[in-house]
Amino acid sequence: MCRHLAYLGPPVPLGEVVDGPPHSLFSQSWAPRRQRHGTVNADGFGVGWYADGDPVPARYRRAGPIWGDAAYQDLARVVRSGALLAAVRDATLAGADGEAAAAPYATGPWLFSHNGAVPGWPQSLTSLTPTLPPTDLLSMEARCDAAFLWALVLHRLRAGDEEGQALADTTLEVAEAAPTARLNFLLTNGETITATAWGDTLWYRREPGRSVVVASEPYDDDPHWIEVPDRTLLAASRTDVLLTPLKEPSA
Template identity: 60%
Template sequence: MCRHLAYLGPPVSPAELLVEPPYGLYRQSWAPRMQRHGTVNADGFGLGWYAEGQPHPARYRRAVPIWADENFTDLARVLRTGALLAAVRSATASTTAGEAAAAPYAADGWLFSHNGALTGWPKATGAVAELLEPAELLGLEARCDSALVWALLRRRLRSGQEPARALAGTVREVARCTEARLNLLLTDGKVIAATTWGDTLFHRLELGRSVRVASEPGDDGPGWTPVPDRSVLLATPDAVTVHPLDSALREDPLR
């Protein structure tokens, strides 16, 4: 499956968000509490973050378990950022290994992560691949289901669709072709957008200050709010809105 988290707010160290919480993303790599599919997330990890004055994010990705990378804890301790997206990976069977398959994916100032799977990859998902042009398929960053979903979403974003609508349209587009779990997470450093389709998602809003969106809470403190399945979420430090996924799909020009 995978676990992921996005944050917007005052600059903090990634360690404060990922490592120090008692059930944070770092621990979720070997002991997730709410993961419905798979038991560990040891097939790689990634961190993407935005620096002040830089429109395009930086990334640090590895194909090893997050706990096996001593450099990560040092990086997470000293880096500071007001916007990040991080993920730990549980690879879908038959997908490729390697850093290129680890989220977050990035393009045009966006960071993206997929918590889920396209069932029966790759044989049962040919209809999804047919949605892309040959050049788009050849340009996939990795031979895996998440990279395929990202290519579909990126096409919608480049067409000018707003994040929530683009995510919802991508989920429905894929779900019409194959059985899938599609919790998607997207940020441009200013807004977080996400979908729930087959697994858990939570948000924690400190109004006017910060917001976190995560597969599961990093602690047992107050403020964590579950997002219903088959929903689309849009979040900033000033507000979180959640709507049924179908409501974001009316008159979808790419359906």
């Protein structure tokens, strides 16, 4: 299990969003308040952000806990962005992929994170491997369930699907193959945030016309946080948030 968040709004130092709040993502790496599976998210972390005029995001990822990385503290203090995605990781299974397995994953304009797990991985999803071209499988960043799920989503995005359609169809496809999978996805292109609530918590808070944050759990006690119902697709911009129920996979 993991914790993650995405932010769109006025440019701010990365640390103002990731580290600054009283129950920040930084704090959630060892003391999450609403995490249903696992307790410590110390198997890696990452943050991706967008610079003005450049649609391709930058990333900083490491294999260890976020609290032990002095270089990250400097970066978070001085780098400013109006769009970011960050995550802290609790590995489902032991592996040797290191920072390659830490979200956010990235291709083109997109940043992606998965909060959840696919029980029985990889055997439970072998039926889905034929849906991907061999080059997509061979170019996966890591050998974990999240990397494979990103490959499924990315294949749909490259085929022309809108972000919401790509996440919804991937969620239902994986849930049909692995019914107990937890599939909270988080995706941004720097202008919008798309997410799924499927098996774990998801919240959002917005200042209409100014900013929106989508997160696994609230990072402060502001009463304006709204919980997203389970089995829901979220699509957000700086001006609006749309929630759409996700149908159950076919029996």
